[in-house]
Amino acid sequence: xxxxxxxxxxxxxxxxxxxxxxxxxxxxxxxxxxxxxxxxxxxxxxxxxxxxxxxxxxxxxxxxxxxxxxxxxxxxxxxxxxxxxxxxxxxxxxxxxxxxxxxxxxxxxxxxxxxxxxxxxxxxxxxxxxxxxxxxxxxxxxxxxxxxxxxxxxxxxxxxxxxxxxxxxxxxxxxxxxxxxxxxxxxxxxxxxxxxxxxxxxxxxxxxxxxxxxxxxxxxxxxxxxxxxxxxxxxxxxxxxxxxxxxxxxxxxxxxxxxxxxxxxxxxxxxxxxxxxxxxxxxxxxxxxxxxxxxxxx
Numbered sequence: 001x002x003x004x005x006x007x008x009x010x011x012x013x014x015x016x017x018x019x020x021x022x023x024x025x026x027x028x029x030x031x032x033x034x035x036x037x038x039x040x041x042x043x044x045x046x047x048x049x050x051x052x053x054x055x056x057x058x059x060x061x062x063x064x065x066x067x068x069x070x071x072x073x074x075x076x077x078x079x080x081x082x083x084x085x086x087x088x089x090x091x092x093x094x095x096x097x098x099x100x101x102x103x104x105x106x107x108x109x110x111x112x113x114x115x116x117x118x119x120x121x122x123x124x125x126x127x128x129x130x131x132x133x134x135x136x137x138x139x140x141x142x143x144x145x146x147x148x149x150x151x152x153x154x155x156x157x158x159x160x161x162x163x164x165x166x167x168x169x170x171x172x173x174x175x176x177x178x179x180x181x182x183x184x185x186x187x188x189x190x191x192x193x194x195x196x197x198x199x200x201x202x203x204x205x206x207x208x209x210x211x212x213x214x215x216x217x218x219x220x221x222x223x224x225x226x227x228x229x230x231x232x233x234x235x236x237x238x239x240x241x242x243x244x245x246x247x248x249x250x251x252x253x254x255x256x257x258x259x260x261x262x263x264x265x266x267x268x269x270x271x272x273x274x275x276x277x278x279x280x281x282x283x284x285x286x287x288x289x290x291x292x293x294x295x296x297x298x
Contacts, residue, residue: 002220005262007043008249009202010036012230012277013064014045014078015246018057019236020281026060028280030067035273036231036249037073040265043226047077047093049084065091074135080111085125088134095135097173098122100164102157103146106177110141119160123167130168137171138164139204143189145180154189158196165197172199173228176215179208179244183218190222202226205247207233207286212247213255220261227252231270232277232285248287250274254294267294 013032017024033044046068047061061077068075069092076095077088088096100122101107104114111118122138129136143157161172174189186203194201203219205212205228216227233248250270253263267289274290284291 002259003261005264006220006224006256007226008041008253008263008265009043009045009076009226009228010041010231010249011045011204011228011246012036012232012234012249014048014058014076015228016230016232016235016277017280018048018055020057020234022282023057024280026063026067029060029064032231032273032276032280033064033068033071033073033075035276036270037071039267039269039273040263041249042072042264043074043076043095045076045078045097045228047075047091049077049079049087049091049096062087062091065093078139079125081121082125082128085128088129089132093134095137096125096129097137097139098125098129098169099139099141100160101141102152102160103142103149105148106142106146109148115160119163122164122169126164126168135170136168137173137202138167138169139173139175139202140164141175142177143174144176144185145178147178154192157189158192161193161199162196165199169199171202171226172197173202173204175204176206177204179206179212181205181215182211183214186215186218187222190219190224194223200225202228204228206236206244207247208244213251216247216252216255229253231287232274232281232290233287234277234281234285245286248274248285248289250289251287254289258295268298 052059
């Protein structure tokens with residue numbers, strides 16, 4: 001059964017901009033966040049507490065968070081290790097996502113540790129976040145397929161999700177990091193993780209093989225409570241070969257509203273945010289709604 005409402009988590013200011021070839025000014029990032037907030041989004045991933053030498057676009061995360069202080073929004077930062085949680089605590093951010101890559105090869109390339117070590121690290125980070133009053137979720141990256149190892153055993157994902165939940169994660173997220181999933185696979189894995197953990201579940205989808213919106217539908221059938229999306233459909237993972245953009249927030253919202261599922265988002269204002277993203281990046285956004293327009297026209 002489809003839900004009547006769904007939460008959309010905007011990840012463009014982090015996942016969307018991290019792969020840009022040119023450094024985006026801090027003021028433009030803040031303007032981007034403000035634009036999606038005007039459209040009605042309330043949870044926004046705005047920073048990544050990672051080594052700035054590896055991801056220079058995210059080097060100003062502390063300044064972005066400081067510039068957004070006082071906004072009516074839940075701001076989220078991405079954490080890859082215990083050095084990251086140090087920065088997150090110092091920044092004053094209220095929520096973090098800890099990355100746990102489910103395949104050993106990708107985990108070692110992305111975080112310099114195997115999955116077992118990453119699970120231990122993520123559990124320690126979740127505990128430290130809780131002690132500091134920070135809401136901590138865990139994102140299981142490459143949950144549907146690894147760029148180096150291929151298909152991922154669903155039982156492995158369920159086991160890691162269960163361990164993350166037992167460590168105290170208040171929310172879990174399944175990430176199709178390279179955009180290889182199909183709707184039936186998404187529905188089945190979402191349902192399995194929810195049944196095993198009882199923890200609220202998000203889905204993070206990339207549109208690498210043009211199955212992103214179909215996979216969002218599969219996730220809804222499986223029982224997700226939130227869906228990540230990036231305004232304009234920009235983004236990708238610089239450490240995963242072939243991982244192109246996220247699903248576009250405006251395309252997702254347009255589909256959901258036409259299906260009778262409420263999001264609390266104003267599509268007209270969201271298209272204004274898309275126009276801003278295009279000015280910031282200097283090129284047309286991959287999303288389709290900004291090209292075709294809202295239907296029916298109001």
